[in-house]
Amino acid sequence: MYDVICIGGGLAGLTAAIHLRKEGHRVLVLEKEEYPHHKVCGEYLSKEVAPYLNQLGIKLPSDVHIDTLEFSTRNGRSLRVELPLGAIGISRYTLDFTLYKEAVKLGVDFDFCTVKSVDFNMNVFTVQSTSNEQFQARFVIGSYGKRSHLDKNLSRSFIDKKSPWLGIKAHHSWPEFPEQEVGLHSFKGGYAGLSKTESGAVNFCYLVTYKSFQKFQDIDQFNERVVAQNPFLSEFLKKSTPLFEKPMSIAQISFESKLPVEEHLLMCGDTAGLIHPLCGNGMAMAIHSAKLASELLHHELTKGIPDRQKLEKEYTKTWKRTFGRRIKAGRYLQRLLLSEGITNNLFSLASSSPILLKKLIRQTHGKPLSL
């Protein structure tokens, strides 16, 4: 019997496991993939979580400090703005692996399996994997990311709605790319992020609507015919060398609203709600939500008899208060960025007043976080 099982060992699951284990609880992480592995992600980690990770004893193995955003419209009008907080450029391959190693060192248990169902009965959760192993715990954190067949089992409302978004990512070599910069470049039907990672590779990651992509069905062709219409991206594609054999892709990325608690599971990270990637805040939110859930769980676990109802109510309230406005701001910004006319108007406004752009960025980020 574990105190807590985390279903999914991405940023949310690993952070919660480390935090709770440091408080002395018995924790199991169930993860379907062995570490290390690459993930589709912009790999821009907002510095708001750096103090908290530091307090958990995690040293981030990256010297890439990003402090400037270069933004461009489809036709290549561009502006630069200093980022209020800035970010660390670090690949998911290294970041998740660093957290995993720390969790193992602290005594978190891991089982590499795909979870197929969760049952809650008489105050005990039974979690079952596709190979029919069973695990039991007093509490379960749902940290399995954007989408899983588990969402279907839990009858979550967003899962039946089709989502039009695809994400594509690859690392490229382009030594000239400035280390302190993140590029956000728009093109028809989507936008791309460019930033350096700890290895010196530039991460090229974009989000695009299926409608815009489907005529091509081939990433190289799409890059050539659509992405490269933006002069910044055209230069990048011409001058850089791909480092992956082929780009990674994910489909059905949903930005629908979700609930932070379902069937008594506390949902963390993307499982509770995904902010639009252009905000560069999903990773920080995954880590922050794990902190919120862990603090409340620790409090309940150290009480004689936990009050589950109170815990769930408190987590829902705190989650919504912390992230609700950020997610809404992200949704709004994404709509603006994908409309060419509005982007051009916004661009003119932002060029004459960089403070406005900084304010918009602040709306989608949190304040520095610590224990």
Ligand SMILES: Cc1cc2nc3c(=O)[nH]c(=O)nc-3n(C[C@H](O)[C@H](O)[C@H](O)COP(=O)(O)OP(=O)(O)OC[C@H]3O[C@@H](n4cnc5c(N)ncnc54)[C@H](O)[C@@H]3O)c2cc1C
């Ligand atoms: C295109 C794109 C670009 C992005 N760029 C950025 C960015 O630059 N900066 C930023 O901060 N955020 C970015 N994000 C968001 C960020 O990637 C996510 O918010 C973050 O990964 C959330 O972490 P998580 O722990 O919730 O989920 P994940 O990191 O997805 O972890 C979930 C884990 O659960 C495992 N899993 C899933 N189902 C099961 C199961 N049934 N059983 C066992 N294990 C399971 C998976 O293997 C995975 O390891 C981007 C997202 C997209 C789509």
